Every structure is written in C-alpha cells, then in structure tokens.
Amino acid sequence: MTAPLSLERLRSDVAEVLAEEPGSFADDENLIDRGLDSIRLMTLATQWREAGFEAGYLDLAQEPTVAAWWNLLEGKR
C-alpha cells in the first residue's frame, strides 16, 4: 500500500483491482475491455491520491491504459 508510485506499482494495483495476474495485460491495452468500471477507477484514483498522484477519477477515465496513466503521472512530477 505504501510502495512509491512506480510503473511497476501502477501495473500491480491495476492487476489487483481487476483480479488478474500482473503481466496478463499490456501497458497500452484499454483496461475497460478487461473489466475496469467506474468503481474500480475510483478505487485506483483514491489509492494513488494517497500516494501523492493528484489525478482524479475523471483524468484516469480519459484514456484508461497503464501507459497513459504513467505519462500523466510523469507529467505531474
């Protein structure tokens, strides 16, 4: 829960909310096709906000891929 926000952590958090194995989806894969819904998106937004990533649920919804979120996070650093 307290791991710093690395690309690795983004992937593992996403895997956890989707109840999938890490590595079973690509960074550029649209996560909605993997079952991501609004509740899971809100959950991720809250977890990451706690770790200092100020993007909200809506920002994440714009382009729901790990790669896009990583770019967003890098842009905010």
Add this chain to the structure above:
Amino acid sequence: MNANIETADVVVVGGGPGGSTTATLLAKRGHRVVLLEKETFPRYQIGESLLPSTVHGIGRMLGVTEELEKASFMVKRGGSFRWGTNPVPWNFLFAVAPELSGPTSYAYQVERMKFDEILLRNAARNGVDVRENVDVKEVIGDDERVRGIRLADGHEIHATFVVDASGNRSRIHQGVRGERIYSDFFQNIALFGYFEGGKRLPAPDSGNILCAAFDEGWMWYIPLSDTLTSVGAVISREHAAKLQGDQEQSLLGFVDRCEIVKDFLSDATRVTEGTYGEIRTRKDYSYTNSTFHRPGMVLVGDAACFIDPVFSTGVHLATYAGLLAARSINTVLAGDLAEDRVFEEFEGRYRREYRVFYEFLSAFYDMQSNEESYFWKARKVTNFNATDLEAFVSLVGGVHSGEQALVQNFRESSGALADAVERTGTMQTESGERMHHLFGTPVVREVMQEMNNIQVRGVQGTAARELPLLEDGLVPAADGLSWVSVGEAK
C-alpha cells in the same frame, strides 16, 4: 414520577429513509434503537427520484440491494433537461461514458410508499424496535444535553441520543436550539399530481427524470412505471394564493404552458382516484438549520435542511446524513472519541454536502436565461444580493472570502457549467453521451466527491479506502460504521 418510562441507547423519530438508515446502521453495531413513526406504513411521500449513491452505496450498506432489484423500480440512467439555451433536451448521465457503465451508472425512480417501507421493514429485521402510529410530542432534556422524548400520551423514552428524522413539518428540531434559515433565492413551491399514459423519452433514457424550464418555473416528469408518471410544477411562492383555488386547473395550466410536458401528456389522463388521485402542494423553500446538533440530539434529512428538488437530492441528503449520524453515534457509544469531536465531523460533512449542492443549484438556475420572466430573473446569480448570499453561504460553512468574491465564485461556477452543457450538447448524440465536460467542472467534481466515496464503500465494503474529506478530519472505520482518527485507519 411517571412510572411509564423506558430506556434505549438511541431514539429515532421518523421512519422515512433518513430515520431507517440511521437506525439500521446503529443496530448493526448492536445498539438498542427504538424508531417511532407517526404514520402506519406504507404511506404516501413525494421525492421519488433517487441518485446512485443511495441505491449502490447506502442500499448495500443497509443490505437491501436485492429487495430493491426485486421491486422492479424504473431504472434511471440520469436526468434529461430542457433547460438553458439548447432548445432540445440534453442529458446529465451518471456514467461518465457509455463504456464505463458499471454498477454505479443508474439509480431508480421509486414509489416512496414501496421504497420507504422496504427500508423500514429492513430496519426491524436488523433489530430496530420499530413502532408505527406513535406521536412524539416533545424532546426532553436540560441545559447540558437532550435526554429523551415524551409521547403525546405522557410515555417517556430516555436515551443517550435522540435522532430527529421527522421531516420538514415536525417541530421537534427546535430541540437542538437552532433556527431554520431560508435561502432568499429559492423560495419555490411545488404543485403535483399523477398521470396515466404519458409519453416516454426514447430508450435507453425512457426511465430518466425530465426537468423542463418554462416561463413561470420548471416542471418535473418522473416515469414511475411504463404508464404512471409523476408530474409537478415548481413555481414561485407568489403563486401560493392562486393555488388555494382550483388546483387541478392550475396544474393543467402549467402543463399547457410547458411545451415538452404538454406534448408528453397529450394522450394522458390524470389519475383521479386512490393515493395518486390527489393534487398536492408542498413548500419547497431551500433552508438549513443554523445547527444540526447539540449534546444528545442530532438532525437528519428534512429536519435539518432541504434543497430545491431539481437534482433529486432529498433522499440522498437524508440517507447521507443518516450514515454520518450513525457513524458519529456509534463512535461515541463505543467510547472511541468525544461527542463534540465526532459531531464536528458530522456537521462539517453534512454542511459541505449541502453547500456544494447549493452552489450547483445556483449555477444551474443561472443557465435558464429568461429576461422576461420574473421567476428566472429573481434566481440569476448576477441578481443575487451579495449580502444575502454571503449570509446564507457562511451559515452552511462556506469560505469566508467576502461578498463580492462569493458572487464572483458563483458566477464562475455558472459560466463553467453553461459552457460544459453547451459542449456536451443534445441527448443521444455522440457528444451528448459523454459526461467528461460536465463532470470536469469544479462544482460537479465537488458534488460527486462524497457520492463516489459512498458508492465505493457500498461496493467494496471493508476493502474501501477513504481519505479525510475535511481538513484535520476523521475517516470511516474499516466497516464504514464509525469514525477513526487518520492514524488509526489501517
């Protein structure tokens, strides 16, 4: 001393959604709760359009999800509005985008006779001592705290807490020793009835609430079943005198002057028998009490505050306050935190929720520009008296930024909202299905924040994580039923 005295941990006055929610969430922690309801359920009530956080957040915490599904209420995926500059309706949908239509993307339109009874019977199943047809006469207490209630027949129930969820017409809210303060800008009244055979918006919006502005105010059009529709006119209080006369003629007159509702009702007939056969009026002034709590007593729902019906917030504000009250009382009864500390959290969160909806309301009414209309001119932010606005907003805990700054804030909210509505465009178009513009405006973001938290809580249960909402605020415990300091949350 009267021998007719009994004791409980908590007495809840009122068996509507606010009272049932509070009582159930207290009983889930094992407390002895007596709920006193004036009427015998099922009974009629207005406020039929729900929001997703009530259905998917509070509903799951109460354990009524399956029962609500079985009741086959009309599914509502949002609101459709003939409002502002667009001559045709546009949508405010609960899902940000069609592909993100998860568990939180819909709510229900409910017959309150059915919905409220589901919640009240569920409270009893959870161990609440529910008593109907009981008239509470007054609150008893002393300068230190409220100590219980007295019934009309003299019977007393002494309790550590009294929860007033008895609605807008009851007087016992005075037990917290506050004042009810009315907004100067939203003193509306509603006149409403029921119709069979009204038209529906095209699927998948056929279950949406339709709100349509016209010169004298606006109308709601709520599909309760495939054929039954709740129709109401929200108009200026200056019409009150006229409504003393022929209410049917008045209602049909408003319908006749509101183009889209007139069209939707062109082949419909008004229900004239049974519960839905009556035409009713209600004073829909927006108000808030100057305080929601004093030691031993707390206000929930319409007993505490009310905001204009345009956003379907009645049941939301009541059940949200019920959740906050239960968390607060559970914390005190467990001896975890001091009463003043937890009720600071209660009052802070409840006022915040009211304030963000009040700002949204102001921005929303501001969009309907109609310079010829007395109703709309009096409700434009630019025409607000800055001193009156400041007085009301500071009461609900707004930022003390000064009068002119406040009017400026409200103008900016209004401008951003109008812009987002324009960019979203007409319902059932490519852009009109996507809520990014609307959800992205600061006022809507604020409005959605707690409602989203509650839904995550409902769906994820103990796995839900919440950050403090208020500065130096408390957070919910793992089960969501009490408060803990931030360091203690796991």
